[in-house]
Amino acid sequence: MLAFACAFTMFASAAFTDQADIKVDSDVVDTLVSLGVVNGYDDGSFKPNGTVTRAEMAKMIYVLRTGNSDASAYNDDKTSFTDIGTHWARGYIKYCQSLGIIAGKSNTKFVPNDKVTAQEAAKMLLVTLGYDANKAGLVGINWTSRTNALADENGLLEDVNTSFTGPCPRQYAAQLIYNAIDAPTVVWRDDAYTTNNYGNGDNPTIGEKYMGLHSVEGILTYFQKEDGKSTYNATVENITKKDGTTLFGKDIIAEQNFTKIAKDYFSMKNQKVKVLYKESDKVYGIFALTDSNTVISGLLGDFGEDGGKLKYDGKKYSLANPNTVYVNNSDVKAADVATYADAAKGITKAYNATAISNNDSAKISRLDVAAFAVAQVTYVGKDYINVSYKANNGTQGNPTFKTKLEADDVTYPSDIKKDDYVAVTADVNTADGNVGVTKLDLVTGKITTTKKSPSEDGYKITIDGTTYEKAGDPNGKVKDLTLNSTVSIVVKGDYFVFVDDTNAEAKDIGMMTEIYKEGNRFVATVIKADGSSQKMTLKKTDGYYENGTSTTPKEFDSAVKNGTKAPVLVSYSKSGDDYKVKVLSDKEKAGYDVFDTQTANTVDNKRFTKTSSGKVVSAIDDNATVFVRYKTDSYKVVTGKDLKNWKDTVKFDSTVLADASNSVNYAKVVMADLKDDSMAGGSDVNYGYVYTVESGSNTDEDEYKVIYAWNGSETVELWSDDMSQKISTGNVVEYSIDGNVETVNGAKTEVTIDNIYGKDNNAWTKAAVLGGDYGTDKKGTAYVYATTADVVDKNVDTTAIKLDKDDDAIILFVDTSDDGKNDTGLALSDNMDLSSFAQDTGDGYKVNAVFFKTTDKNGETGKNIIVIDTTGELDNSITK
Structure with missing residues (x-):
């Protein structure tokens, strides 16, 4: 039997407006519509539950038999039916009557507009297959039971889920005909009907006999899209049956190639299939031969070995001899399929794997593994x-x-x-x-159970009732996936392949402002991430930790003017009515990469000005949770975006938790202690990245240099009468606007080019910009590594370049390979994350920028011109 997969899919899908109401497989209806056997309605619907008339069924049979939808040649044939004289279907009815395919309600009445039953439709198809209605018992009082038996025997009833005696819905009439297309025709021989020919092969199917189809059966070894097209190529090897005839020995066909296949059958690769076609470039369908194939798909770690057999989902499968493992379609020379699967470790456990038997034996001969x-x-x-x-x-x-x-x-x-x-x-x-x-899915939640040790390959954690098994530890964070931790993990199936965050909820971190005693219990006051204040009674045992060690709390109160005690950042968790509180430090970072403290810190150019050697934290994440203490005993929670906008004159003591991204540490949680202080609360210079330069003339025919440049928000056309200046693609021009110049195409912007960057004394320095931020206010910080190479190593020491509009500084975002006057760059937006443009090669980062930087006589920042490639990879031609 054929797996119910497809047929005649060289035609386009019908896409009916009521597609959701069609219960049969979409290929069934789409195929028959494409063949003209059934049709949709003018309103775009198919009406799958509408019923079929006897006349409509006659037309379907006619098209099935002839491949032609025009039966007008039979309109004037003689018939015993007196009720079809001018009926639209009279030609179809007369044709089918002449072949004994249909009969009337009586000798003179066909009743064309009556509803056909599935039973009647099946009878018509059985006659189409070759049964003689009289000889096969399809007439008389027992015709219904005989029809039922033969229809089932010939596979016509597969997926026909409707009443056999009631009016037949359109979709199930289509299913009946669809099943008939691949059913072998029958002949009367040796006093019985048979589907076999004299060579003991199958008789031709209806598709082969009446529609001119051919078929081959073999292993689908290749299937892939044709270059630049929406169609596919396929190769079928070891062909053991052609047009229903079984092939043996030297007659077995080594391979046959097919092209212009409209549908994707990649999922059947390496299975035994049947291909229906007219020519090698006119493939109508590919079917998986379910009687010949055993196909088991899952993740590699879900397979195992048991007694020399391959085990999956509690069932064991014998192995063929030989059997082979292919990873990314390459033979890995494994001892055998079962042993290889059983030995899977680390991330390989999450590889997609398909075990296949394609030789009619049900023994596994091949394991296909897809790495990622x-x-x-x-x-x-x-x-x-x-x-x-x-x-x-x-x-x-x-x-x-x-x-x-x-x-x-x-x-x-x-x-x-x-x-x-x-x-x-x-x-x-x-x-x-x-x-x-x-x-891949990102799962966030609290770990409720664990099994084994984090260092073991089979370590398991349970989040929200689902258990996930460790599949590698690329960033060394699995050790922090401990019981009751709230984490974020990247999962594939039931395996976690990467740890995103070992402390996934900032609400578990707060600012502790005091500890005092109530009776014999210690109580802490903590400002939570939502800004609320919570009194937390500490657990009697292991309720308080400092420097990663459980200890007895010490009373303190930070809300004292000119006091010596400051609030501290803590993580906390609830146990019953009590809490466990941990003071954060280098030894207790709550899953973050960096812990840092500074006194008298400030924010300038959207970054911290003070950091510690070896654990630099100057970049601030927009979504950072920032706990602020001000006016001694007032507290507020703001965002990192808010903090970036503080004036550079505001000083505060900072405690920071940061995570690394592209070698830049970004502050994620901050405590800004203003102590007794109150709550914190350009130029005419223009720049343009040059895409291309042309010559033009004004209405007086004076020659101008015409520059097409990206100014940070749009591509502008600039006209300069200084023809001596050499300006080319990849330069940045500094210009002032003088007014308009009249041309035959209207008024254009006349400019004076004040400076040209990217040439001579203002030459570019190649660099990798790995992090930082910038925005519409043209202020920020870029973390830059200068180089002459095209790729920089990871963990390089970047330099922070401050960008301030007052200092004649700008970043322009363009594709440096563009050189047309209609090209555009990336417009500035609020709080742009510069790490988005860093391209990670695995071993390092692509050079993605050029810059020009000067300082004034006092060593202060002068010009800072940066061009960042939006693709993440600099076109080196702009530096030549």
């Missing part, structure tokens, strides 16, 4: 994405994937967004021949 790398999306462009690899790039069966994944070569979800975690897999694992990108 874990990455996080850092930027989404118009036709590409940038990703940062977190695990497994270039190892354990993977090629080394690029960090810039372009739509021409990579297929990724249309709804993908920045910070999504994804699995990246090789092109051999996809139907379209592109590198494949699929989303």
Whole structure:
């Protein structure tokens, strides 16, 4: 039997307005509509539950038999029916009557508009298959039971889920005919009907006999999209049956190639299939032969070995001899399928795996494994994405994937967004021949149970009732996935492949302002992340920790003017009515990467001005939770975005928890202690990145240099009468606007070019911009590493470049490979994250920028001109 998969899918899908109401597989209706056997309605609907008339069924049978929808040639044939004289279907009815396919309600009455039953439709199809109605017992008082038996025997009733004696819905009439297309025709031989020919092969099917179809049966070894097209190529090998005839020995066909296949059958790769076609470039369908195949799909870690057999989901499967393991379609020379699967460790446990038996024996002969790398999306462009690899790039069966994944070569979800975690897999694992990108799930919650030790490969944690098993530890954070921790993990199936955050909820962190005793119990007052104040009775045992160690609390009160005690950052968790509080420090960072404290800190250019050697924290995350103490005993919680806008004259003691991203530490939780102080609360210079330069003339035919440049918000056309200046693509011009110049195309902007950057004494310095922020106010900080190379190592020491409009500084965001006058860059927006433009190669970062920087005679910042490539990779031509 054929798996119910597809047929005649070289035709386009019908896409009816009531598609959701169609219960049969969409291929059934789409196929028959494409063949003209059934039709939709003018309003775009199919009306799947509408019933079929006897006349409509006659037309369907006619098209099935002839491949033609015009039966007008039979309109004037003689008939015994007196009620079809001018009926639209009279030609179809007369044709079918002449072949004995249909009968009337009486000798003279066909009753064309009566509803046909599924039983009557099945009888018509049985006659189409070759049964003689009289000889096969399809007439007389027992015709119904005989019809039922033969229809079932010939596979016509598969997936026909409707009353056999009531009016037949349109969708199930289509299902009956669909089943008949691949049913072998029958002949009378040796006093019985048979579907076998004299060579003991199958008789031709209805599709083969009446529609001119051919078929082959073999192993689908190749299936992939044709270059630049929406259709596919396929190769079928070891063909053991052709047009119903079984092939043996030297007659077995080694392979046959097919092209222009409209539907994706990649999921059937390496299975035994039947291909229906007219020509090698006119494939109508590919079916999986379920009697010949055993296919088990899951994740590699879910397979195992038991007594020399492959085990999956409690069932054991014998192995063929030989049997082979393929990772990314390459033979890994494994001892056997079961042993290989049983030995899976780390991230390989989460690889997709398919065990296949394709030789009619049900013994597993092949295990196909698809490796993948874990990455996080850092930027989404118009036709590409940038990703940062977190695990497994270039190892354990993977090629080394690029960090810039372009739509021409990579297929990724249309709804993908920045910070999504994804699995990246090789092109051999996809139907379209592109590198494949699929989303991975991010699970956040409290760990309620654990099993084994975090250092063991089989370590398991349970979150929200689901248990996840460790599949690697690429960032060394699994040790922090402890009982009762609230964490975020990246999962694939029931495996976690990356730890995103070991302290996923900032609300578990607060600012403790005092500890005092009530009776014999210690009570702490904590300002929570939502700004509320909570009195927390500490547990009698292990209720208070300092420097990572349980100890007895010491009473203090920070709300004392000119006092010596300051509030502290703490993490807390509730146990019954009591709390456990941990004072945060270098030894207790609540899962963050960096803990830092500073006195008399300030914010300038959206960054902290004071940091500690070896654990620099100057960058501030917009979404950081910032606890503020002011006016001695007043408290407030603001965001990192708010903190960035504080005046640089406001001094405060800071306690910071930070996480690293692209070698830059970003403050995620901050305590800003203003102590007794109150709560904190350009120029005419223009710049443009030059895309291209042309010559033009005004209405007096004076020659001008015409510069097309990106000014940070739009592409502008600038006219300069100084023809001596050499300006080219990749320069940045500093200009002032003089007025308008009249041209034959209207008034244009006349400018004076004051400076040119990117040439001579103002030459560019190549760099990798790895982090920082910038925005519409043109103030911020860029973390830059200058280099002459094209890639910089990870963990480099970046330099912070301050950007302030008053200092004649600017960042322009463009694609440096653009050189047309209609090209546009990326407009400035609030709080732009510069790490979005860093392209991680796995071993380092691509050079993505150029800059020009000066200082004045006092050593203060002068000019700061930076060009960042929005694709994450600089076009080196602009530095030449």
